[in-house]
Amino acid sequence: MANKQHDVPDIVVGRLPIYLRALSSMLAAGKQYTSSHELAVWLGISSTQIRKDLSHFGEFGKQGTGYSVIGLHDQLRQILHLDREWPLIVVGAGNIGNAVASYTGFARRGFRVVAVFDNDPVKISSLVGSFTVRSNSEIPAFTRANRVRHAMIAVPAQFAQEVADLLVASGILSILNYAPINLSVPDPVHVEYIDPVLHLQKMTYYLV
């Protein structure tokens, strides 16, 4: 395998999970082999791009035959470090926090929600999904004790930065932020954003 840390474009890394998702579907459908062309049609991109992307990490196919679905699937899981289950915490026990804490889509894709936190005394000790809501003040001890690296922020925008600071101080390295605001975090920490309104607004540009 070509070396991983050396300079794979971020945009390429971002497509690997999409490939993995497609391969999982194929796997579930009982498909044994696929090709860059078939994947490309499935995803609506070019087959050259898929082959180029994969070439950053090694050679996974066979000329004339294509790729073993399970083989490529498992290689991508390894490359993305998804050959294990990562614990994940949720901060914020409102609507969004409730939804993500109850979301069954994490299982078998590498993640498991292990705790839900909130600062509101009314919510602390209440039940969200199958979790008893804990106080934010427990975050540092909890994440260290459980070696948690991933967190989702689902608090109102005005509290998101302070929560992010607390998460960073607690050793969290990956933050998925649902609050509609840009976060500033130190270098080793990664942040990704989910704001459905941005998507709706973008599409609205093309309407009439």
Place this chain on the structure above:
Amino acid sequence: MANKQHDVPDIVVGRLPIYLRALSSMLAAGKQYTSSHELAVWLGISSTQIRKDLSHFGEFGKQGTGYSVIGLHDQLRQILHLDREWPLIVVGAGNIGNAVASYTGFARRGFRVVAVFDNDPVKISSLVGSFTVRSNSEIPAFTRANRVRHAMIAVPAQFAQEVADLLVASGILSILNYAPINLSVPDPVHVEYIDPVLHLQKMTYYLV
């Protein structure tokens, strides 16, 4: 204003809502003027990119002074057609459907959820947020009667494509898809995707 439909790169259109969001924050903070540099620092991108992006649509700033926050804010709202309120329907009354139907973040950003649909007889007629769940079969008549152009899909992956087909047939032009699967839709219809797991998986690549 330079013409809009002519060939503005999609990637530029996608950044306009981000600029709008930052300007809204500044507006809320009582700021009257800003500059491409200040916005750039705020968003972690380059000031040249902001000026270049805006130049596709016209000239909104003043040399030496920068931009009127409210002025640029309102221009972007017009460009994105957000100077009105767009009705929005939710298909799927599970966890995600519940969360988006109850999400207060749509108001004042251009959208309002007007109905929630589901196919499950157990859910139909139940209450989700302030909405009585309707049957999917009502979608075509409802969207036409209410001139709805936007929909969110929050059903399990295996039903997402058939729901998309129904939405397209009902005149929906913008689909925000929460199901972890690629949809195929005809040309005038736009689809955007939200899959939190893709973001988590991407960040996990950079972990150890």
Place this chain on the structure above:
DNA sequence: TAGATTGTTAATCGATTAACAATC
């Protein structure tokens, strides 16, 4: 073998950035 498909090189395409004249 013949057909299919890979991995990779080189060319193309498009997006970002540096630099600066114009001007508030």
Place this chain on the structure above:
DNA sequence: TAGATTGTTAATCGATTAACAATC
């Protein structure tokens, strides 16, 4: 005025694609 900042051009950078030798 002097300082600041715009809008835009040209250069650079990076990503995508076309083409093809290698080979299963």
